[in-house]
Amino acid sequence: MSNGDEIIKGRGAQLNVGNRFDAHSHELRDDFLNYCAVEGEEARASGTTLTDTFPKTIVNKVTSPDIRMGYSLNPYQGCEHGCVYCYARNSHEYWGYSAGLDFEQKILVKRNAVALLEKKLRSKSWEAEPIVLSGNTDCYQPIEKKLEITRSLLQCFLKYKHPVGIITKNALVQRDMDILKELAADNLVQVNISITSLEETTRRLLEPRTASVKKRLETVRKLSEANIPVSVMMAPIIPGINSHEILPLVKAISENGAQGVxxxxxxxxxxxxxxxxxxxxxxxxxxxxxxxxxIAECHGGNLNDSRFGRRMKGEGNIAEQVEQQFRIARKKYFKDKGIMPLNCELHREYKDGQMKLF
Incomplete structure (x- = not known):
């Protein structure tokens, strides 16, 4: 540590930054911190709080040209996993919260998610197209173990024979193997496991409340053994932290049965x-x-990069080296692997929740 700073254990962000939409800013003053230290009180609330919300819609159209998904669905806003680099942090500001600690401590729960999805899938104007769970925040974050909203959503997708994708860092997805197997039998599901590093010490620092590296590799293997299509995203690559792990990580996930990377x-x-x-x-x-x-070298000298086409992969020498390493890794470990597009043909016959006879 430097300058006497202490890491807040179990959290990614170490502070609450100001919300750009707020008229007022807030800060923890030294005299207040000293008072708390003397009195033995916490300067910050350390627990996680849940707030029920009831949105009017749940399926979001993705318009970004460099994100390969057409629609997303997020049953939760905010994410207790606490990944310090998470791009979704900024979205918490629209709810009046900070993108820092608030993002991982104040979780909004969309209680009517299943009803809204069912309404969407039954709509006469809706044409089946893959909907991805966790386009923004993880649908299998810790509270899902208790609330089971994601499990209920998967049951809805199965009922209407509708294609669904999943992105997660949590081994909790194994809980729903029974539903995933039924979906996979009709090529209606793909699971994407995010694995940033093979080093557990790195994982604990970057992603403090996610599943361990061992559990994630185990999840890839078990999904593959159950014939559930599974890919892995090494996201993100951070120069100087995990950029040296590309080949060993791709090798490990290939050996555990991943079909894409x-x-x-x-x-x-x-x-x-x-x-x-x-x-x-x-x-x-x-x-x-x-x-x-x-990081700045990969984005034209800035930490911030919003340019479509370049923001996801970067540019410059470091970004080119990463791209070359991935090209080599894919050729070596994924030469004969691939995932079929999801089946969008069945849903029309099941729009009412059961197959039509005529």
Missing amino acids: GYTMVRLNGAIGGIFTDWIKKAMPHRAEKVLHQ
Whole structure:
């Protein structure tokens, strides 16, 4: 640690940055912190709170040209996994919260998610197209174990024979293997497991409340053994932190049965730049400046990069080296592998929740 800073254990972000939409800013003053230390009180609330919400729609059209999904569905807003680099942090500001600690401590639960999905799938105007769970925040974050909203959503997709994709860092997806097997029998599901590193110490720092590396590799293997199509995303690659792991990680996931692999380069848009900078100076002070400079080198000299076509992969020497390593890794470990497109043909016959006879 540097300058006497202490890491908040179990959290990614180490502070609450200001919300760009707020008229007022908030800060923790030294005299208040000193008072709390003397009195033995916590300066910050450390627990997680849940707030029920009831949105009017649940399926979102994805218009970004460099994200390969047409529609997404997020049963939760905010994510207790606490990945410090997460691009979704900025979306928490639209709800009046901070992209920092608030993002992982104040979770919004969409209680009517299943009813809204069913309404969408039964709509006469809806034509089947894959809907991805977790386009923004993880549908298998810790609270899902209790609430089971994601499980109910999968049951809805199965009832209407509708294609669904899943993106997650949590081994909790194994709980729903029974439903996933039924979906996979009709080629209606693909699971994408995010694995950022093979090193557990790195995982604990970057993604404090996610499943361990061992559990994620086990999840890939078990899904594959159950004939459920599974891919892995190495997302994001952070120069100086996990960029040296490309070949061994791709080898490991191939050996565990993954049928596809992809990657993105880290980009620190909006409030995330400040959150990540604060975190790395506390968590990895000896290499903070080197990592920040290398990230900036991948994005035209900035931590922030919103340019379509380049923001996901970066540019410059470091980004080119990463791309070349992935090309080699795919050729070596995924030469004869691939995943079929999801089946969009069955849903029309099941729009009423049962197959039509005529």
